[in-house]
Amino acid sequence: MTILTQLKEQITAQLPKLDMVIGWEQGYDALHATPLFMRAAEDVERLQIGPLSVHNTATYLTGLRNKKVGLVVKGCDSRAVVQLQQEGLIDRENVVVFGFPCDGVADLTKVRRLIGDVGRVEEVETTPTELRLRVDGREEQVAMSDVMADKCRRCQYPNALVHDHFAGKPREPHATSDDYTDVQEFESQSLETRFEHWKSEMSRCIRCYACRNACPMCVCRDHCIAQSRDPHWVTQDDMVREKWMFQVIHAMHLAGRCVECGECQRACPVDIPILALKRKMNKEIKEVFNYDAGVDPQAIPPLLSFQVEEENINERGW
Amino acid sequence: MPALAGKELRIVGFLCNWCSYGGADTAGVGRFSQPTDLRIIRVPCSGRINPLFVAKTLLSGADGVLVSGCHPRDCHYAEGNFYARRRLEVFKRFLPTMGIDPDRFEYTWVSASEGQRWQKVVTTFTEQIHKLGPAPRFGFAHEQNPATAAAC
Structure with missing residues (x-):
């Protein structure tokens, strides 16, 4: 079972008890993800995780304080949850955190600098080492090592620091200090x-x-x-x-x-x-x-x- | 334009009401001679000083900023200067990344009876700022915005 399927199962199981679960889905094209607010079971199908899930889902938490919110988080997003909790800006009992091991996200600015402004990307295939983009019928390949966000290279917390559910196995940190x-x-x-x-x-x-x-x-x-x-x-x-x-x-x-x-x-x-x-x-x-x-x-x-x-x-x- | 153009620099001092402002007053009453570059702003406590006061002052054309409060353990409000110390220290360390010499900002402690110490602090700090010279400026609005510059 892949991490994504496991995650979807966990979310589907918890969704009836929650007002919404926040994750990511494909945005206006295959390269750009956008935050996904899952309210019904069919929304969960659209969930995407991986190097394109760049947004910090915790940003929405303070605006949804009186709601029961589920949150799919990368390691860095979970630190924001911890910090908000520490400052008393969220009620931890109202938040259900879904963690997964994050392999690092792509910096789309770096992608653009590398291959230029290519317009609408039709399809993106992600492998652990590469992003393969299909634009206008042709294929562009960029190595993950070239486009990974700087914060991910020095990331010491790739797994959610707080979580109620965790899909997959925690991974080794990208950096130790x-x-x-x-x-x-x-x-x-x-x-x-x-x-x-x-x-x-x-x-x-x-x-x-x-x-x-x-x-x-x-x-x-x-x-x-x-x-x-x-x-x-x-x-x-x-x-x-x-x-x-x-x-x-x-x-x-x-x-x-x-x-x-x-x-x-x-x-x-x-x-x-x-x-x-x-x-x-x-x-x-x-x-x-x-x-x-x-x-x-x-x-x-x-x-x-x-x-x-x-x-x-x-x-x-x- | 300042009366002594080229000679005097603009230094702003934020002084706490209970100690340092009194200390500056003591120095004045004692007729200690001091450099006149410093403009003093009186605040209730050094804990009242938001580091952003200093940032705003430096970005608005001050050549130096001095903050002075009660000595640690002597705060009129018991602990204001302890918080101030942490905030101001962090801000001072942040200045190099902004491209501003950290020596343009100092914080120190002077009590109300320390007129002589106040004289020393002002003199030392003013000398320090004069060594650095005028601070880099952002210039006038029309110089800062190429679009409006063309329209001028």
Whole structure:
């Protein structure tokens, strides 16, 4: 029995007790998946899992708080569930988690950079090492190793950290530790280069707030300070400074909470590499507080507690 | 334009009402001479300071930001500065990725009686900022947006 059939059976068995189960199905073409809200047994047939199941299903949880929701999760999605539970933003008893071993997802931006904007993809065949796309009658092949999302290469939690049902056998992690070489590499450039990098990247931002809307941890919804007039943190001026300020707000608000699911960067329509900011934040949180977000539902978030004598903070004696 | 164009830089200080603001006052009453680059904003407690205040200040054209509160264990509200310490430390470490020199932002503790210490803090920090020079700027709105620049 494949993992998918087992998963479908588990979902079908639980569905009568739930308002809905969230997973993935094929979207407007074979390459693009879209979230699937299964309410009836026939919906379960459309469920898809695999390298195209890129969305974080946990993003919908806070909006469905009073419903009984089932959730099909990858490892990173499950960390978002843990984090939401830790912060008291969801009721764990209202959520049924279906886990499966995740082999990593494809980064569709990388696919596009590799084969170009090919238009409607008719069929995708996924193997553990390859994606075979059929477009316009011809076949394109891309190696999974070339298009796998960066977050998956360094993924330490491919299996759901919390789950009520698990299909298949848990797999080995893709990596055992995260050394943040990408952050170090970025910081090896001069300050001016870094400043100019963000200035030019942010000039492409169209301020659609897709990064915020896709983020499972951005739970303020209509009360987001980026769109409030009082306090007026960000103006409506079409300026790089305002767009950049929003990214700083997003990164700061995720300090010690970000589970690095990479949804912000994936959702960005102009491909601004904003996950780098959250990576940096997580690196520092790890260094100073030795803390990983979304791993332990009982942990106390580092910025909501303190020690009278901090171990890793040097008081600056002037 | 500042009166001393080219000589003075823009430094913003967020000071807690109970200790550091009092400390700055003590320094003033004691007639200690201090650099005049610092503009002080009084806040109820260092725990009131959202690191985003500092971010917004730096992005809006300040060359340096100084935060000062009560010494740990001396907070008027018992634990405000403990939380502030964690937040501000994380933010300070975040600055390099933003392309901003982390030395443009410092946080420290000065009590209400420490007029001399306040003088030292202001002098040291101002010197530090003068060494770094003016901060990189985003420029005016029309420079930031190529579309509007063409229309100008």
